[in-house]
Amino acid sequence: MKYLEVRNLRKSFGDLVVLKDISLKVEEGQVVAIIGPSGSGKSTLLRCATMLETMDSGELIYLGEHAVRTGQDGRAVLAPPQQLKRIQNYYGLVFQNFNLFPHYSVLKNVTDALITVQKKSRPEALSIGRGLLQKMALADKEDAYPYQLSGGQQQRVSIARALALNPKVLFFDEPTSALDPELIGEILEVIKDLAAERMTMVIVTHEITFARDVADHVIFIDGGVIVEEGPPEEVIGNPQNERTRAFLRRFEG
Amino acid sequence: MELSVLLLKLTEGMWISTKIFLLTLLFSLPLGLFVAFGRMARNPFVMNLVKLYISIMRGTPLVLQLMVVYYGPYFIFKLSTPDRFLAVIIGFVLNYAAYFAEIYRGGIESIERGQYEAAQVLGYNKAQTFVKIIFPQVVKRILPAVTNEVITLVKDTSLAFVISVSEMFTLAKAIASAQRSVLPYVVAGIFYYVFNFLVALAMEWGENRLAYFR
Ligand SMILES: Nc1ncnc2c1ncn2[C@@H]1O[C@H](COP(=O)(O)OP(=O)(O)OP(=O)(O)O)[C@@H](O)[C@H]1O
Numbered sequence: 498m499k500y501l502e503v504r505n506l507r508k509s510f511g512d513l514v515v516l517k518d519i520s521l522k523v524e525e526g527q528v529v530a531i532i533g534p535s536g537s538g539k540s541t542l543l544r545c546a547t548m549l550e551t552m553d554s555g556e557l558i559y560l561g562e563h564a565v566r567t568g569q570d571g572r573a574v575l576a577p578p579q580q581l582k583r584i585q586n587y588y589g590l591v592f593q594n595f596n597l598f599p600h601y602s603v604l605k606n607v608t609d610a611l612i613t614v615q616k617k618s619r620p621e622a623l624s625i626g627r628g629l630l631q632k633m634a635l636a637d638k639e640d641a642y643p644y645q646l647s648g649g650q651q652q653r654v655s656i657a658r659a660l661a662l663n664p665k666v667l668f669f670d671e672p673t674s675a676l677d678p679e680l681i682g683e684i685l686e687v688i689k690d691l692a693a694e695r696m697t698m699v700i701v702t703h704e705i706t707f708a709r710d711v712a713d714h715v716i717f718i719d720g721g722v723i724v725e726e727g728p729p730e731e732v733i734g735n736p737q738n739e740r741t742r743a744f745l746r747r748f749e750g
Numbered sequence: 751m752e753l754s755v756l757l758l759k760l761t762e763g764m765w766i767s768t769k770i771f772l773l774t775l776l777f778s779l780p781l782g783l784f785v786a787f788g789r790m791a792r793n794p795f796v797m798n799l800v801k802l803y804i805s806i807m808r809g810t811p812l813v814l815q816l817m818v819v820y821y822g823p824y825f826i827f828k829l830s831t832p833d834r835f836l837a838v839i840i841g842f843v844l845n846y847a848a849y850f851a852e853i854y855r856g857g858i859e860s861i862e863r864g865q866y867e868a869a870q871v872l873g874y875n876k877a878q879t880f881v882k883i884i885f886p887q888v889v890k891r892i893l894p895a896v897t898n899e900v901i902t903l904v905k906d907t908s909l910a911f912v913i914s915v916s917e918m919f920t921l922a923k924a925i926a927s928a929q930r931s932v933l934p935y936v937v938a939g940i941f942y943y944v945f946n947f948l949v950a951l952a953m954e955w956g957e958n959r960l961a962y963f964r
């Protein structure tokens with residue numbers, strides 16, 4: 498089943514056209530990696546997909562439900578609030594700099610939305626939260642506050658927080674870019690484990706080796722358009738486009 | 751005059767000063783938050799109106815504002831003068847709400863965008879985001895600035911003398927000139943000092959209560 502579909506997404510900030518005509522599909526269980534140079538619009542794409550930004554025009558469809566469609570005047574039209582609220586449950590986002598809630602303990606960071614937003618009972622929320630912290634090897638940290646954790650631990654809490662709401666699609670925007678080099682591995686391992694469980698994910702990353710290992714599908718974006726896409730063996734292993742080659746050359750040791 | 755008699759006479763003033771202090775905080779702290787929302791409103795009319803209000807409150811002496819609240823209804827609208835105590839409370843609340851509003855605004859604007867974005871993606875609505883995620887962090891950040899204002903308020907309560915509300919300072923002055931003694935002023939000074947000492951203790955307690963996160 499198609500979990501996510503983006504059609505003809507356009508987005509500009511003032512005069513700056515950031516995304517020109519982006520279309521992509523993500524199937525259930527698929528892991529899509531998005532790579533591309535700095536400023537190419539990768540974050541903007543994720544932010545449009547998670548509705549942190551409203552697109553100028555185009556369509557955004559989760560599990561067949563339109564979150565955004567293009568109106569008759571060619572402008573993007575949002576779905577009615579009730580529907581948006583439901584659609585919002587379909588996805589989660591892991592930020593580059595975690596954005597944990599500093600005044601909440603680790604456990605509360607993970608469980609609060611379950612109680613506040615999804616109206617789950619406290620015991621149920623706690624058991625979901627503890628289960629996820631266990632999985633993230635953070636069981637002993639549930640009472641800690643974010644500032645007491647390493648960057649890698651904070652990022653694992655934020656992944657647990659996103660997973661708690663049981664999203665269909667999980668987005669990552671450079672989840673390891675804010676981490677010290679020695680902490681990057683633990684996050685990549687977590688994401689690999691999720692991929693093994695067939696979690697549907699869209700990952701913006703500069704870790705090319707990781708993208709090749711974990712992704713089913715790689716999208717190379719440059720200048721606001723998809724320059725090349727396909728299985729990692731092709732896009733990363735044997736790129737056809739000169740811009741893709743030039744970009745990847747920078748990552749060769 | 752015996753010290754005990756003097757203290758007894760001044761007790762009434764202390765109580766009134768304390769009441770001005772407590773009622774001002776009770777009303778101006780929440781009002782200030784709404785003023786801050788108005789100041790940050792997208793509607794330019796609301797925003798500019800609130801901006802003007804804040805600049806008048808901060809740009810003119812509180813003494814003058816108290817007089818306007820007390821004498822204004824009569825001189826401007828030919829209404830009867832309001833109750834003195836009520837006028838003092840209204841004047842103080844309007845003034846302090848403006849100062850608190852700017853403090854709240856600074857605090858709210860200092861919270862990273864990412865906090866709102868994380869809450870939005872997790873599905874919190876606007877009210878939940880503000881009440882549960884943003885405001886507790888704002889409180890922690892603004893507490894030192896609020897402490898300053900609160901300490902100033904303790905001393906400012908003495909300004910109620912301009913419309914002859916018999917708070918601590920008004921009484922001390924009256925007794926001092928009747929008795930030709932500085933003792934009432936000494937007592938008044940000690941009163942304000944002890945009051946502020948307690949305020950500082952309370953605020954420190956508050957800061958410690960919020961020290962569990964960063
Ligand atoms: N809110 C905004 N207002 C104005 N311009 C913006 C805004 N957000 C992004 N941009 C611009 O849009 C372009 C794309 O930014 P984006 O953050 O999507 O790039 P990116 O591919 O994620 O880059 P990086 O790899 O550095 O994270 C950049 O030129 C950026 O300056």
Ligand SMILES: [Mg+2]
Binds near residue numbers: 539
């Ligand atoms: Mg980015």
